[in-house]
Amino acid sequence: MSTDDSLGRVAEQVRGCTRCRLAATRTNAVPGQGDPRAPLVLVGEAPGRAEDQTGQPFQGMAGRFLDTQLALLDLTREQVFISSVNKCRPPRNRTPRPDEVAACASYLDRQLALIRPRVVLAMGGTAAARLHPERTTAMAKVGELRGQVYPLGPEQALVVTYHPAAAMRFPSQRDPFAADLQRAAVLAGLLPQPFSGGR
Numbered sequence: 711m712s713t714d715d716s717l718g719r720v721a722e723q724v725r726g727c728t729r730c731r732l733a734a735t736r737t738n739a740v741p742g743q744g745d746p747r748a749p750l751v752l753v754g755e756a757p758g759r760a761e762d763q764t765g766q767p768f769q770g771m772a773g774r775f776l777d778t779q780l781a782l783l784d785l786t787r788e789q790v791f792i793s794s795v796n797k798c799r800p801p802r803n804r805t806p807r808p809d810e811v812a813a814c815a816s817y818l819d820r821q822l823a824l825i826r827p828r829v830v831l832a833m834g835g836t837a838a839a840r841l842h843p844e845r846t847t848a849m850a851k852v853g854e855l856r857g858q859v860y861p862l863g864p865e866q867a868l869v870v871t872y873h874p875a876a877a878m879r880f881p882s883q884r885d886p887f888a889a890d891l892q893r894a895a896v897l898a899g900l901l902p903q904p905f906s907g908g909r
């Protein structure tokens with residue numbers, strides 16, 4: 711990261727990026743959105759159709775679900791920063807391939823280095839695999855990783871949860887998702903009360 715790096719510069723470079731094959735099929739790259747000093751960064755997998763059309767993260771049904779879950783905690787997306795592992799939509803929303811994840815890695819790394827959040831919430835297996843300190847699998851098993859807090863760096867923690875689209879679709883993932891989001895927000899200092907959900 712150069713000394714004059716900025717989130718705006720990252721976004722500008724993402725919008726013009728052709729480092730991987732996803733550039734050929736995107737409508738808009740989606741760099742991310744939110745508070746540049748957010749104590750909590752939410753990381754998803756990659757843009758879907760609605761995000762590709764608008765250039766904004768987490769639009770459509772999954773975006774509304776995420777907004778609702780934040781609202782239940784009296785939070786808004788303006789209080790966090792929302793980003794993703796890949797910044798361009800994979801065709802038919804397939805999982806990003808390892809070489810595409812590797813090609814895009816520096817953009818998320820730079821965003822995290824610039825924002826310096828207290829907590830990063832990895833949402834879904836692709837984000838968990840990308841951000842987990844051991845990075846052992848291409849698609850991490852969220853059910854095995856969630857419920858713990860992992861050190862990411864000095865005074866920075868990683869929390870893992872399900873992807874909002876999955877939590878919206880599968881009722882069994884909704885309460886765990888809500889609990890993980892609350893835990894991450896408390897750890898980040900966005901919520902004053904200690905987490906006491908018992909999950």
Ligand code: SF4
Pocket residue numbers: 724727728729730731732733739796797798810813814
């Ligand atoms: S997904 Fe990332 S690396 Fe690939 S073209 Fe888009 S911004 Fe560049």
